[in-house]
Amino acid sequence: MTAQNWFWIVVGVAIAVALLAFGISTFYVNVLWFEQLGYSSVFWTMLKAKWLVAIGAGLIFFLIIFVNLRIPMRGRAPLNIVGGVVTPIPAPDSRRIGWIILIVSIIIGVLGGLSGYANWSIVYKHLNATDFGITDPFLNKEAGFYVFSLPFHEFVEDQLWVAFIIALIFSGFFYYLLGDLRYGERRLTVSRQARTHISILAAVLFGLKVWQYQIRIWNLMYSPRGAAFGASYTDIHAQVPAYKALMVVALAGVVFSLLGLFMRNFRWIGYAVLGLIVMSIAVGTAYPAFVQQFTVSPNEIAYEIPFIEANIKFTRNAFGLDEIKLIDYPADDDLTQEDVLNNMQSIENLRLWDYRVLKDTFSQIQEIRMYYKFHDVDIDRYVVNGKLRQVSLSPRELDIDLLPQEAKTWVNLHLKYTHGYGLVMSPVRDVTKEGMPAFYFMDVPPKTTTDLVLNRPEIYFGELTNHYIIVNTKEPEFDYPRLDAEIIEPTFYEGSAGIPLSGFFRKLAFTLRFTDYQILVSGAITPDSRVIMNRNIISIVNTIAPFFQYDSDPYLVLADGKLYWIIDGYTTSRNYPYSQPDTVTGVNYIRNSVKVVIDAYNGQTTFYCADDKDPILQTYEKIFPDLMTPMEEMPPEILKHIRFPEDMFSIQARMFTTYHMTDPRVYYNKEDYWEVPRELYGNQEIVVEPYYLLIALPEKSELEYVLMLPFTPRGKPNMTAWLAARCDPEHYGEMLLYRLPKDKHVPGPMQVESLISQNPSISEAMTLWGQVGSQVIRGNLLILPMDGAFLYVEPLYIQAEKVKIPELKRVIMYASGKVVMANTVEEGLNQLLGLTTKPIPEYEGDVHDIAGLVKQANQLWLEAQERIRSGDWAGYGELMEELGRVLEELQELQGGTLQ
Numbered sequence: 001m002t003a004q005n006w007f008w009i010v011v012g013v014a015i016a017v018a019l020l021a022f023g024i025s026t027f028y029v030n031v032l033w034f035e036q037l038g039y040s041s042v043f044w045t046m047l048k049a050k051w052l053v054a055i056g057a058g059l060i061f062f063l064i065i066f067v068n069l070r071i072p073m074r075g076r077a078p079l080n081i082v083g084g085v086v087t088p089i090p091a092p093d094s095r096r097i098g099w100i101i102l103i104v105s106i107i108i109g110v111l112g113g114l115s116g117y118a119n120w121s122i123v124y125k126h127l128n129a130t131d132f133g134i135t136d137p138f139l140n141k142e143a144g145f146y147v148f149s150l151p152f153h154e155f156v157e158d159q160l161w162v163a164f165i166i167a168l169i170f171s172g173f174f175y176y177l178l179g180d181l182r183y184g185e186r187r188l189t190v191s192r193q194a195r196t197h198i199s200i201l202a203a204v205l206f207g208l209k210v211w212q213y214q215i216r217i218w219n220l221m222y223s224p225r226g227a228a229f230g231a232s233y234t235d236i237h238a239q240v241p242a243y244k245a246l247m248v249v250a251l252a253g254v255v256f257s258l259l260g261l262f263m264r265n266f267r268w269i270g271y272a273v274l275g276l277i278v279m280s281i282a283v284g285t286a287y288p289a290f291v292q293q294f295t296v297s298p299n300e301i302a303y304e305i306p307f308i309e310a311n312i313k314f315t316r317n318a319f320g321l322d323e324i325k326l327i328d329y330p331a332d333d334d335l336t337q338e339d340v341l342n343n344m345q346s347i348e349n350l351r352l353w354d355y356r357v358l359k360d361t362f363s364q365i366q367e368i369r370m371y372y373k374f375h376d377v378d379i380d381r382y383v384v385n386g387k388l389r390q391v392s393l394s395p396r397e398l399d400i401d402l403l404p405q406e407a408k409t410w411v412n413l414h415l416k417y418t419h420g421y422g423l424v425m426s427p428v429r430d431v432t433k434e435g436m437p438a439f440y441f442m443d444v445p446p447k448t449t450t451d452l453v454l455n456r457p458e459i460y461f462g463e464l465t466n467h468y469i470i471v472n473t474k475e476p477e478f479d480y481p482r483l484d485a486e487i488i489e490p491t492f493y494e495g496s497a498g499i500p501l502s503g504f505f506r507k508l509a510f511t512l513r514f515t516d517y518q519i520l521v522s523g524a525i526t527p528d529s530r531v532i533m534n535r536n537i538i539s540i541v542n543t544i545a546p547f548f549q550y551d552s553d554p555y556l557v558l559a560d561g562k563l564y565w566i567i568d569g570y571t572t573s574r575n576y577p578y579s580q581p582d583t584v585t586g587v588n589y590i591r592n593s594v595k596v597v598i599d600a601y602n603g604q605t606t607f608y609c610a611d612d613k614d615p616i617l618q619t620y621e622k623i624f625p626d627l628m629t630p631m632e633e634m635p636p637e638i639l640k641h642i643r644f645p646e647d648m649f650s651i652q653a654r655m656f657t658t659y660h661m662t663d664p665r666v667y668y669n670k671e672d673y674w675e676v677p678r679e680l681y682g683n684q685e686i687v688v689e690p691y692y693l694l695i696a697l698p699e700k701s702e703l704e705y706v707l708m709l710p711f712t713p714r715g716k717p718n719m720t721a722w723l724a725a726r727c728d729p730e731h732y733g734e735m736l737l738y739r740l741p742k743d744k745h746v747p748g749p750m751q752v753e754s755l756i757s758q759n760p761s762i763s764e765a766m767t768l769w770g771q772v773g774s775q776v777i778r779g780n781l782l783i784l785p786m787d788g789a790f791l792y793v794e795p796l797y798i799q800a801e802k803v804k805i806p807e808l809k810r811v812i813m814y815a816s817g818k819v820v821m822a823n824t825v826e827e828g829l830n831q832l833l834g835l836t837t838k839p840i841p842e843y844e845g846d847v848h849d850i851a852g853l854v855k856q857a858n859q860l861w862l863e864a865q866e867r868i869r870s871g872d873w874a875g876y877g878e879l880m881e882e883l884g885r886v887l888e889e890l891q892e893l894q895g896g897t898l899q
Contacts, residue, residue: 014702025512027367032499033534037605039544040806046120047405049623053120058113061163066105067129068167072174108166112159119155121547126152126624130615134317136577137219137310138236144615146577147589150218151194157215161208168201176678188265195541199260201268205525206253210277213250214244221577225292227668228302228311231577233303238291242283249279257807301668308664314578316662318589318656320735324723325554329698329738330747335815337833339786345703346784349390349694350825351428352795353437354779355379356681357806358426361437364805366396366424368444369481371417373399376462378555379428379692380641381705384440384450388703390694391440393425395556395563395600397464411475416495418532420459421480423556423563424444429825435798435807437488444480447488455561460497461603462565463554465535468514471498473524497603498530540605545627547620548594559637562601568645569594569607571616580659582651592648592733593617595631608634610642631833632649642732644707644725649690650737653709653723660721660737672723673714679749679781680757688749691780695725698738698785704728710783719748722783738785749781752792752814759819762812769798769809776805776844791815793825826877857886 012512034043064074121488129148135141180194190198217240226232253272260269296303316322322675342346355377362374374394381390397420400413420445430438440450446457459465470657476490501507502520509818510531511520519525534540537554551568558564569592574581576589593611600602609628611617620630634642658675661667679688690709705727710719721738726734735871740746756762756778770776779795792814799806811820813828822828864879 012634022512025509028509029499029533036497036499036684037158037540037544037603039605039627042544042624045624049124050117051122051575052118053683054117055631055786056112057116057159059257059848060107060159061112062105062109064160064163065108065170067172068197068201068505069101069105069174070098072171072178072180072194073101074193092657096429099755101760104170108163109385113165114138115159122151122155124623128619130618130622134314134616136314137306138231139221141218143314143576143577146218146221147573147616148619150215152574153211153215153218157208157211161205161212163203164204164208168205171201171512180230184369190281191237195260195263195266198256199265199269202260202266202272203254203257206250206257206272206276207252209250210247217243220296222575225288226296226307227300228304228308229580230307230314230527231310232292234288234295236290236307239284240289245283246276246279249276259408282545282736288718293778298678301665304668305664308667310578311580312664312667314576315580315588315655315659318579319459319582319652320591321652321656321659324656324735324737327698327736327738327772329722329740329785331740331744333744333816334785335786335789335791335832337791337835340829340833342789343696343784343786345388346695346786347825347829349388349429349703350784351379351390351691351693351780351782352793352808352811353392353426353428354681354795355392356799357777357779357795357799358437359394360562360799360804362394362424364803365436366442367394371398371400371401371402371801372396372420373464374424374806376553378553379557381559381694382425382452382558384427386451386453386695390428390692390705391425392428392437392654393441393556393558395423395459395462396420396444397459397462399464400467405628410516410522411524413467414469414518415473415475415524416478417430418460418471418477420462420464422454422459423558424455425452430783431808431824435809437808442538452558454563456563456601457490459563459600460493460495461537461540461600462534463537463600465537466539468531468533468535470501470519470525470531472526472528472530473522475524493530495602495623498532499603500527501525501529501531527597529882532603535603537567540598540603541569541596543608544605545594550596551647551648555643557601557638557641558643559635562599563595564638565598565600566641567580567596567598568592568598568648570645570648571614571620573616580636580655581843582654584654585651586738587651589616590648591616591649592645594628595634595642597634604840639729642729643692643705643727644733647692647708649707649725653690653711656737657711658721674711675714677710677712677719677749678715680778681780682777685750688873689780691782693725693782693784695784697726697736698787704731708783710749717748717751719746719783739896746790747792747814751792752781752819753778755814755819756812759821762821765821766796773801775799775801775808789815792829796821824877826875860886 031040031043031133034040041404062493103354114222128337129144132143132147134143136143136146172181175191175194176196180191182189186276220231220239222229223231223235225234234796240797253269253276256268256272260266261382317878318430359374359377360379365886367374370410375397379392379394381388381389383389383397384391390446398417400408403412403417423446425441426437426439426441432438441448441454446454448454458468471493476492479489479491481488501510507525511517534543536551541548541550548569549568551574554565554567556563557566558860571591571593572585573589574587579588581588591611591614593609593614594617597606597608597611607628608631609617609621610631653676656677658667661672662673666672678685680686688709690705690707692705694705697704697706706724707727708722708724710722712718713720720742721737721739723738724738726732726736766776775798777797777799779797781794784793794812795808796812797811798809810821810823811825811828812819813832815832818832820828820831822831860883864876864883867876867879
């Protein structure tokens with residue numbers, strides 16, 4: 001063997017060893033990671049399931065191919081290649097051919113095993129299926145069969161079909177090479193062995209075809225042919241009989257194929273194949289099309305009513321639309337002073353700060369340093385200083401991509417820049433005199449003007465934490481920048497997250513896993529050091545439980561002095577019978593069955609069962625009994641912040657635009673289709689997004705957190721209804737639809753937007769503000785229900801084109817056919833209601849000592865209450881601002897500081 005050959009052998013061995021070492025180290029590190037999070041049972045169950053299904057599928061493929069390739073070789077000595085040559089050629093010895101057959105069978109078996117590995121969940125869901133308690137009305141199959149068992153039937157049938165087709169092709173090729181299949185003198189000559197073998201394979205394939213037609217019958221539950229999704233009249237009364245006829249033809253094909261055991265040719269198999277093709281066209285396709293065209297279509301509504309009813313029933317059930325409570329809302333023409341008085345708490349929490357605008361403002365004034373970033377702004381509610389308030393908040397995460405290139409050393413990236421720090425929190429209603437948001441939390445270290453407490457502001461797990469870090473090293477971590485000096489505040493991690501780097505072999509495993517030799521040689525690493533990896537919260541949940549779908553908007557929660565992430569998880573299916581799929585996601589069943597809570601400091605991850613009645617979740621709980629935690633065990637302070645997820649609400653709203661119609665004739669005639677309206681944001685027309693509000697719902701006295709969205713008739717701008725999902729734990733998941741009178745015109749969002757644009761004074765002001773160098777941004781148009789009437793509110797922002805720091809410039813309101821623009825909400829309400837503002841009273845005496853300030857605060861409070869009773873909203877707002885100033889001065893005199 002030459003030196004060059006040895007060189008390539010050594011290179012090949014080295015590559016194989018490197019790949020094997022990388023695979024082993026990756027597996028070992030994954031085991032450690034799952035153990036550290038407490039989900040090792042989930043890891044081993046999933047791994048066992050994947051390998052059992054893979055081995056089973058691979059073994060089936062291997063045996064089918066191996067046995068069918070060995071049969072042509074049986075009893076042949078010597079072997080001669082006859083097919084395609086003039087003179088027979090002696091084949092290699094049988095042992096070499098046996099090895100070739102074995103290798104080919106193994107390769108095909110591995111490919112079949114990979115398919116099984118990827119589809120393990122189909123098998124395990126079938127084995128652990130749970131009934132839904134509802135049966136389809138025509139084939140009388142339980143819904144659980146379609147969701148869990150039908151995909152299993154399809155998977156197994158597909159695997160067997162492919163395996164036997166490959167076996168037939170390979171066997172026929174072998175018989176051709178060996179001279180058992182020859183074509184000459186206008187006829188096919190076949191040896192007895194080849195005829196017997198191929199006839200049996202043909203019989204098996206015809207048998208699988210019978211199974212395939214039965215699966216097609218079941219799949220008619222997803223037929224798009226009729227007036228509604230799912231099996232139609234034609235499907236049940238023409239397509240089902242057609243498939244049954246084809247099953248008979250396929251069974252005849254089994255019989256005809258077995259006749260080949262006694263005939264000298266494949267004529268009867270050919271007849272069977274030809275007959276099946278002709279019947280597939282004539283009976284399987286043409287006959288149902290004829291019935292649809294000439295029987296159903298001329299009188300479609302009469303034939304399709306029971307099938308439309310089934311579609312409506314199953315679709316509403318699949319998306320939870322059948323649990324929406326319908327309420328008639330009068331939509332009074334006039335907004336009165338009494339309406340406003342009864343909804344003062346809602347007005348006090350009116351969201352003036354659009355989350356898109358606020359993100360730019362936060363970024364400009366609160367990111368502090370170049371490496372901090374606000375990824376998103378979340379909306380939530382907190383009890384602040386004893387009062388329930390709606391707030392906007394955003395975590396200050398660390399983004400290492402924003403570090404200067406010269407600072408991206410290994411020590412900085414993995415030992416020092418390890419975490420984000422704190423959050424910003426603003427009341428959604430409050431605005432400073434400069435048009436900036438007020439802050440409940442701000443700066444680093446976090447400062448607050450509230451009674452909220454944040455003891456652990458470090459964010460080691462978040463949406464931007466995409467790199468591994470090593471903690472408890474000799475190098476102190478960078479905690480936060482000191483604002484009073486050009487130094488950083490050092491810290492050492494005190495949490496429980498991370499995998500100990502104890503010992504050489506564990507360091508070697510992580511070195512191979514991350515292909516980073518520094519882990520092995522760094523002198524900063526000690527026996528107490530720990531690796532924290534997989535820190536992105538989306539990556540965490542997808543790694544632990546990849547079989548759930550997750551909401552696109554995780555949100556941060558401050559509870560018990562710590563920061564937590566909440567991620568909503570969904571169980572979904574595309575196989576629910578008779579249910580119309582969502583046009584965006586493709587799913588036709590969804591439940592918000594999972595709430596995931598992740599500790600931003602320790603990474604502790606808990607999957608809570610939010611819907612214990614969901615059959616899909618029950619099935620996964622059978623497979624993974626240690627995965628879910630009862631919702632009752634969620635800490636109370638975190639439970640207060642659960643919310644109805646926006647992604648699911650959007651899916652339900654899209655489906656409800658059609659499936660609010662429960663009368664099949666109305667559905668068929670398409671006479672009451674709705675759509676999600678559009679609005680102006682900035683200068684663009686966009687679809688209205690669902691928005692969270694802290695309001696008192698109609699005929700409810702208490703404030704509650706809701707997610708709501710208006711509807712308009714398709715092609716019409718007027719509002720026809722609005723949908724609300726209740727978020728607070730006491731009523732979580734309850735959905736209310738407020739229907740508006742059909743004989744009354746209620747302006748929709750775009751109509752109000754047009755009225756605003758047409759108002760001369762508003763249009764002139766926006767043109768003036770939007771001159772060169774500035775940009776006018778029209779925020780989210782909010783629609784507030786108020787005791788039978790509506791109040792429309794749209795904030796107006798101005799920002800510079802180069803440095804984007806949006807300022808709240810005006811508040812635009814619409815009610816009772818009147819559009820106003822004001823500096824404040826109170827001033828706008830006064831203009832809408834035709835009220836005047838009283839001046840703030842002067843106070844006598846020295847108000848710069850504690851006694852004087854206390855007296856002034858009491859007077860301001862009493863006067864503010866009087867202004868509310870008289871309907872002077874602008875005066876009330878000014879008095880409350882003055883009261884805030886007095887309280888701040890009082891706090892300073894008493895030696896109080898920001899916490």
